[in-house]
Amino acid sequence: MSYQQVEILLVEDSSADAEMTLRTLKKRGIANTVEWVRNGVEALDFLFCQNAYAGRPSGHPRMVLLDLKMPLMDGLQVLERMKSDPRTRTIPVVMMTSSREEGDLLTSYRLGVNSYVVKPVDFGDFADMVSQVGMYWMISNQTTE
Amino acid sequence: MKSLGLDENSPAVVELDRRWRFRWAFGISFVLLIAIAAYGVVQNQRAAASRGLLARTLAIQGVVLDLAHRGSLMELHQRGYLLTGDMQALRMRDEAAVTARAQVDRLLRWFAGQPRQVRQVRAFAAAFEQRHERMQVVSTIAAQHGLAAARAAFALRGQGSLEPMLATLGAIRAGQERLLQAGTVRADAEQQRFGRVLVYGTAFAMLLLALAAYSLLAQLGRNRRLARQLIGANQLQASKAAELERSNRELEAFSYTVSHDLRAPLRHVDGYARMLQEDAADQLTPDMLRYLDMISRSSRHMGLLIDDLLAFSRVGRKPLERITLDMGDLVRHALHEAGAERAQATIDIGSLPAADADPVLMRQAWVNLLSNAIKYSAPRGADARIEVSGERDGALVRYRVRDNGVGFDMRYADKLFGVFHRLHSQDDFEGTGVGLAIVRQILERHGGSVSADARPGEGATFTIELPAQHSPESRQQGGGP
Numbered sequence: 278m279s280y281q282q283v284e285i286l287l288v289e290d291s292s293a294d295a296e297m298t299l300r301t302l303k304k305r306g307i308a309n310t311v312e313w314v315r316n317g318v319e320a321l322d323f324l325f326c327q328n329a330y331a332g333r334p335s336g337h338p339r340m341v342l343l344d345l346k347m348p349l350m351d352g353l354q355v356l357e358r359m360k361s362d363p364r365t366r367t368i369p370v371v372m373m374t375s376s377r378e379e380g381d382l383l384t385s386y387r388l389g390v391n392s393y394v395v396k397p398v399d400f401g402d403f404a405d406m407v408s409q410v411g412m413y414w415m416i417s418n419q420t421t422e
Numbered sequence: 423m424k425s426l427g428l429d430e431n432s433p434a435v436v437e438l439d440r441r442w443r444f445r446w447a448f449g450i451s452f453v454l455l456i457a458i459a460a461y462g463v464v465q466n467q468r469a470a471a472s473r474g475l476l477a478r479t480l481a482i483q484g485v486v487l488d489l490a491h492r493g494s495l496m497e498l499h500q501r502g503y504l505l506t507g508d509m510q511a512l513r514m515r516d517e518a519a520v521t522a523r524a525q526v527d528r529l530l531r532w533f534a535g536q537p538r539q540v541r542q543v544r545a546f547a548a549a550f551e552q553r554h555e556r557m558q559v560v561s562t563i564a565a566q567h568g569l570a571a572a573r574a575a576f577a578l579r580g581q582g583s584l585e586p587m588l589a590t591l592g593a594i595r596a597g598q599e600r601l602l603q604a605g606t607v608r609a610d611a612e613q614q615r616f617g618r619v620l621v622y623g624t625a626f627a628m629l630l631l632a633l634a635a636y637s638l639l640a641q642l643g644r645n646r647r648l649a650r651q652l653i654g655a656n657q658l659q660a661s662k663a664a665e666l667e668r669s670n671r672e673l674e675a676f677s678y679t680v681s682h683d684l685r686a687p688l689r690h691v692d693g694y695a696r697m698l699q700e701d702a703a704d705q706l707t708p709d710m711l712r713y714l715d716m717i718s719r720s721s722r723h724m725g726l727l728i729d730d731l732l733a734f735s736r737v738g739r740k741p742l743e744r745i746t747l748d749m750g751d752l753v754r755h756a757l758h759e760a761g762a763e764r765a766q767a768t769i770d771i772g773s774l775p776a777a778d779a780d781p782v783l784m785r786q787a788w789v790n791l792l793s794n795a796i797k798y799s800a801p802r803g804a805d806a807r808i809e810v811s812g813e814r815d816g817a818l819v820r821y822r823v824r825d826n827g828v829g830f831d832m833r834y835a836d837k838l839f840g841v842f843h844r845l846h847s848q849d850d851f852e853g854t855g856v857g858l859a860i861v862r863q864i865l866e867r868h869g870g871s872v873s874a875d876a877r878p879g880e881g882a883t884f885t886i887e888l889p890a891q892h893s894p895e896s897r898q899q900g901g902g903p
Contacts, residue, residue, distance in 0.1 A: 293690040300697065346682055375685045398688045398725030400696040402720070 284308040284415065286338040288320040288355065289373075290347040294396070298342065298373075301404045307411035312338065317350025321358055324365050337368050340414045345374035345381055353384055360389040369414045442642070447634035451627040458623045465616040472609040479602045482532060484669050485525050492522035493550065493587055500557045504564065512561055519554050526550075529594075539597065546590040553587060651836050670739060677735045684728050692721040723848075730856035733786075734841060742780045744892045746867075749774035749821065752781070753810055756788035765796045767806035767825075774812035777819045779868050779893040785866040790857035791823045791884050797851055798882065799827030818870075818891045826881040835874055835898050861886070 285308045289295040295313050295321060302308045314320050320343070322328045326335060341359070345352040352372055357363040371392040372385050385393050397403050499515035502508065518746030526547045532756045533539040695717040703711065752770055762769055777784075792808070799806035805826070812821040830838075830845045837843040839862040844855040858872075861884075870888030 291686060291690075293693065294686065297690075297693045297697070375682045375689070396685075397688060398685055398692060398695040399722050400689070403689060403693065 281334055283312045283338045284312050284340075285311045285411070286320065286341045287311050287313045288315075288317065288322060288341065288347070288352065289313065289344045291344070292316050294344070297400065297403060298407055301407040302411055305404075305408045305411075307415055309406060316347045317352065318353040320355050321350070324359065324368075325362075337365065340369045340371065340411075342410070343370055343372050344387075345372055353381070353388065354389055356385065356388045367417070371410050371414065373410075441729065443639075444634050444637045447637065451630035451634070454623055454627040456629070458620060461616065461619055465612065468612055469609065472605055475605045476602065479598050479605075482529065482598050483595060484589050485529055486598070487548075489522055489525050489529075489546070490588060490591050492518045492525070493553070493584065493591075496522075496554065496557065497584060500576070503561065504569060504576055507564070507569050515557065519550075521549060524545075539594065542590055542594050542597070546587060546594070549587040549590060549876060554585065578892060593600070672737065674739065677732055680728065680732065685725060688721045688725050688728075692718050692725075695721075706815045723854075727842075727854045727856075730854045730860075731841070734856050734860050734863065736869075737783060737786065737860050740780075740783065742783070742867060744778045744780060746776050747779050747781055747784060748776055749819075751810060752785055753788055753792070756785050757792055758797055758882070759785075760793035760797060761790045762792065765800065765806070766804050767796060767802075769798050769808045770810070772809070772811040774810070775814045775819045775890065777888055777890050779888060780864075783864045783867070787861045787886070790861050791886070794884075795823050795825040795827065795882075796854070797827075798829075798846075799825040802826060814890060815887075817889055817891065818887050820885060822883055822885050822888045824881065824883040829876040829878050829880050829882045832876060833877050835876070838874055839872065846901060847876050 285302065287295060287298060289298065295315075296373065299311055302311055312323060312324055319329070320341070323330045323333070323340075326333055337412070343352045343355060352374070356370055356372065359368065359370060366389075369391040370389075371394065372381075372390045373394055374381060374394055375396050382393055392410060392414070394406055397406060495518040496515050499511045499518065503511040505514065526543060530540060531545045533543060534857070560572050560576045563575050699706075699711065699714045699718075706714070750771060752776060757769065757771075782803045792810075795808045796806075799808060807826045809824045810821065811824070812819065814820075828846070834845050838845065839858050840855075841859040842855040843859075844853065846853075862872050865886055865888060868888045870886060872884065872886045874882060875885050876882035
């Protein structure tokens, strides 16, 4: 089979953050197949196999890394759509954000986010954070599947 | 906070004066009306006495007239007897005498205590008795010597003796009339005086009442105006509060943006420098590696600056929640957070009085003060000493953090509490220069203060003061940055 099951969906509008995240995930051997989309609309297209992703093989990622602040549709809206749809409700969602403000944190948890992490400025800390989150949700955590 | 819209030129004294003027007007008119009523009662009693006097005088006049009448009747019957010899006339003459005596007794009773009148009545009685005696003498002559002899004797001795008797009666009557007239004049004068008092007094009392009512209505008007002003001031305050709320929201949106948008590029700067370092370490010279390290360090430092600035802004925005804090407990927790376990310093915590303060903010203030003390005393190694003490001073509580670290020159003490102000170079001591600004803001929001005392090379003492108990007046201190 030429298509490999996507393990992680990375929703991130900053290519720099995306590159740093992808590099860390790959270097530390947490995930081999990571799909990177640049905004919330593309994320939903991918998850529900529609528009640009209409022809992709079915199957859900094992986790979604979701940036909070994005153009077109932000992370909170994506989270709300995912958690209100039975097809995507069980996919673990980790919100990754630069914000330390409390409002987003509360809203995210109310919407049913599985984890909420603040991206550190220090790259070493950032890499540790990404790998810890990946390790936990990809390896330690027991899913329904 | 300054009160808005209230008339500052109306001190309480004027208000008090107005209130007393109003009370006095009511009080005086009340007393005046009572006095007029009392005067009326007295006047009524006097008028009754005056009427009593009039009645008595009239009765006396009647009796006096009756006496004159009896005297005349005696004369009439005496003469009748002398003309006809009818014994019946003699009997009627003596009856008149008896009646007259009874009347004299009445007069004497009425005039008891009035010597002049008594004298006059007695003079009349004497004259009357003398007259009657003569009549009896004449009637005895008639019985013994016949009527003709009696007539002769009567004619000879009886004439002219009636006049003094009547004159005395006239004097009594005149006296009574004078008395009556004087009494009437006096009663009339009193009546007139009472009338004047009634008219003027009542008019004055009504005037005072009108003034009081006017002043009351004026006060009501003032109150209504004041109420309108207060409502206006409240609306103004509400609009200011809304403005403040809006600017607070803007500030929040601003710091949100800062935290997101400034941190992301810094993360990228650090990230790419580190990735380059990881991937190309074997191709780079030690200098190149040092440059990369400087890039990383600078971006991390700027990240700290942003974090501290956000913390400073959060301290200003967070609503105060005051509870009674066990300061000793709070300081021990703060020491842990400030990294006391990793420090070599000997830390001594004295007994610290409790205070009403926001636990989150006060803990932040302690962490900043203690980490400063740890940081600046670190060069002394194992000799470093930090003392935390506290005392209660009236309504205030005062705490001190003393260290024996590098200290500073007091000439620059005013820069100590400003945002991003530092007295030491970044190379000597790491830091952003926000910690003490946060401490000052926290203390000021509690209605307290922070001050420092230090000497270069001999350590520093930071003193914080705050009200021990929360009172509403100490609210609203400080605010946003």
